[in-house]
Amino acid sequence: MSGPDHTPWPPAFAARYRAAGHWRGQTFGALLTALAEAHADRTAVVGEGARWSYAELDERAHRLASGLVELGVRAGDRVVVQLPNVAEFLPVVFALFRVGAWPVFALPAHRDTELVHFAEQAEAVAIVTVDAHDRYDHAAMARRVADRVASVRHIIVLGAPAAGTIDLEELAREPRQLPDPDPSGVAFLQLSGGSTGLPKLIPRTHDDYLYSVRESARICRLTPDSVYLAALPVAHNYPLSSPGVLGTLHAGGTCVLAPRPDADTAFRLIEAERVTIAGVVPPIAAAWVQAAARTELDLGSLEVLQVGGAKCGAELAARIGPALHCALQQVFGMAEGLVNYTRLDDPADLVLGTQGRPISLDDELRVVDPATDADVAPGETGALLTRGPYTIRGYHRAAAHNRTAFTPDGFYRTGDLVRRLESGHVEVVGRVKDQINRGGEKVAAEEVENHLMAHPDVLDAAVVGVPDEYLGERSCAYVVPVAGAQPTPAELRRFVRERGVAAFTVPDRVLVVDAFPATPVGKTSKRELRAAITRSLVPAASSKER
Ligand code: AMP
Ligand code: DBH
Numbered sequence: 001m002s003g004p005d006h007t008p009w010p011p012a013f014a015a016r017y018r019a020a021g022h023w024r025g026q027t028f029g030a031l032l033t034a035l036a037e038a039h040a041d042r043t044a045v046v047g048e049g050a051r052w053s054y055a056e057l058d059e060r061a062h063r064l065a066s067g068l069v070e071l072g073v074r075a076g077d078r079v080v081v082q083l084p085n086v087a088e089f090l091p092v093v094f095a096l097f098r099v100g101a102w103p104v105f106a107l108p109a110h111r112d113t114e115l116v117h118f119a120e121q122a123e124a125v126a127i128v129t130v131d132a133h134d135r136y137d138h139a140a141m142a143r144r145v146a147d148r149v150a151s152v153r154h155i156i157v158l159g160a161p162a163a164g165t166i167d168l169e170e171l172a173r174e175p176r177q178l179p180d181p182d183p184s185g186v187a188f189l190q191l192s193g194g195s196t197g198l199p200k201l202i203p204r205t206h207d208d209y210l211y212s213v214r215e216s217a218r219i220c221r222l223t224p225d226s227v228y229l230a231a232l233p234v235a236h237n238y239p240l241s242s243p244g245v246l247g248t249l250h251a252g253g254t255c256v257l258a259p260r261p262d263a264d265t266a267f268r269l270i271e272a273e274r275v276t277i278a279g280v281v282p283p284i285a286a287a288w289v290q291a292a293a294r295t296e297l298d299l300g301s302l303e304v305l306q307v308g309g310a311k312c313g314a315e316l317a318a319r320i321g322p323a324l325h326c327a328l329q330q331v332f333g334m335a336e337g338l339v340n341y342t343r344l345d346d347p348a349d350l351v352l353g354t355q356g357r358p359i360s361l362d363d364e365l366r367v368v369d370p371a372t373d374a375d376v377a378p379g380e381t382g383a384l385l386t387r388g389p390y391t392i393r394g395y396h397r398a399a400a401h402n403r404t405a406f407t408p409d410g411f412y413r414t415g416d417l418v419r420r421l422e423s424g425h426v427e428v429v430g431r432v433k434d435q436i437n438r439g440g441e442k443v444a445a446e447e448v449e450n451h452l453m454a455h456p457d458v459l460d461a462a463v464v465g466v467p468d469e470y471l472g473e474r475s476c477a478y479v480v481p482v483a484g485a486q487p488t489p490a491e492l493r494r495f496v497r498e499r500g501v502a503a504f505t506v507p508d509r510v511l512v513v514d515a516f517p518a519t520p521v522g523k524t525s526k527r528e529l530r531a532a533i534t535r536s537l538v539p540a541a542s543s544k545e546r
Pocket of ligand 2: 193237238241242308309310331332333334335336339
């Protein structure tokens with residue numbers, strides 16, 4: 001693939017975003033310098049075995065930046081960063097920001113194929129990784145990637161160093177003055193979710209990202225007393241910036257990095273660190289809701305639980321406040337830019353029933369007929385297009401893909417089907433292509449999922465199409481039951497039928513499973529569900545079918 005590294009906003013748009021005060025010409029390195037002055041002794045980050053003040057974080061980032069420069073890493077170089085939720089993540093990325101090198105934000109769950117893709121696409125000069133995580137040897141994987149991708153010259157490892165790698169701890173050097181990078185230039189490459197193929201690289205600038213971070217912190221009412229729990233992998237756009245660790249630092253608060261998102265780990269940290277806000281995906285929210293009923297841990301400090309990354313159904317949304325004694329905030333965002341939040345003072349029907357409204361008045365949203373790009377009538381469902389002060393105009397080196405992923409006038413095609421309410425709030429209805437074509441009869445996966453989730457025994461449902469000789473496709477519903485319940489496929493099909501729907505809406509197959517395969521950030525992976533059923537590899541022991 002080829003094309004420009006970064007597609008800048010047209011000059012008239014850039015001028016407008018500057019004039020409005022959205023883009024302020026500050027880099028992330030300069031931000032950390034300012035934070036270290038304002039909040040020197042406050043705790044910036046807590047990880048396993050680490051508790052660093054703002055002054056310490058700043059010092060570490062300076063020392064690492066110096067070490068990276070000595071190693072030969074230069075402004076504009078790309079560096080794949082694959083770290084789990086450890087405190088070191090922050091000094092590493094701020095060091096790269098200060099050098100002007102671009103982190104490429106890999107997630108711990110990515111493996112050789114993805115890492116090779118990132119390193120190749122970005123022509124990365126280095127990989128920063130961990131020795132091992134979740135019993136997987138990341139350093140060995142990084143060495144395999146370096147063998148396959150010629151541009152990779154350095155492997156920097158947190159933890160036990162191995163032959164041919166550099167110990168992250170030994171990289172630090174005396175701080176030196178480095179020229180501040182161009183704030184309108186690229187700060188890092190974020191990743192798309194990769195729902196249709198390998199993740200694409202998303203160039204984000206200091207100016208645009210800092211705007212979204214600053215506004216996110218304000219919308220979420222973060223203060224120096226806020227304590228944010230990063231339960232999801234911190235390099236993902238959501239825990240990184242919505243408001244995530246960067247929004248928390250921006251506010252002078254404390255970031256607590258959870259090594260895993262399970263309720264036990266998270267609840268212990270909430271109690272121990274007096275966490276005030278956390279952000280999770282719906283499957284984790286559902287697990288926390290169930291666990292909260294049994295926990296003896298004190299979750300009383302938790303003020304806000306954010307749920308986003310995938311649709312939080314009305315049933316789950318309604319359970320969160322009562323179970324966790326906190327406010328729910330829905331977050332609908334994308335690494336490409338646009339982020340929507342329900343506001344903390346929104347009425348309950350909007351908080352429970354929508355995915356929020358955009359950060360910025362300068363976020364332009366269009367809801368269109370996916371076939372013609374014509375605007376649908378207000379309140380009707382259509383495909384969401386967006387452009388604005390923190391939404392990219394093109395992926396990194398993907399000229400051909402950019403021609404279809406963006407409209408000629410620069411709107412990003414989100415691929416999401418939404419309805420926009422008069423208040424400006426957005427309700428996500430599904431994905432543009434998430435329908436099953438059952439012999440010409442189109443079944444919206446989301447609709448069938450909603451019917452299934454209305455059943456009291458159903459915790460979660462995911463409906464996918466399965467190739468079929470006669471119909472082209474048939475529908476297959478995967479169902480995760482609530483703890484202790486054992487709904488049968490026949491009962492669930494009857495339940496959907498009795499809700500008075502067209503016969504083709506009743507799923508052809510129902511499989512009751514223990515859990516869904518997940519994407520690296522923990523969203524239900526329909527791609528893997530489709531692949532599994534196509535290969536007929538659904539583990540028979542843990543699934544029941546009729
Ligand atoms: P990614 O490509 O990983 O950045 O994922 C962004 C996509 O995740 C969006 O385009 C949506 O399809 C989905 N998404 C994120 N948040 C929500 C949400 N709150 N409700 C529904 N879908 C969401
Ligand atoms: O799913 C996402 O990518 C996402 C969700 C919520 C995101 O990027 C974000 C908030 O910023």
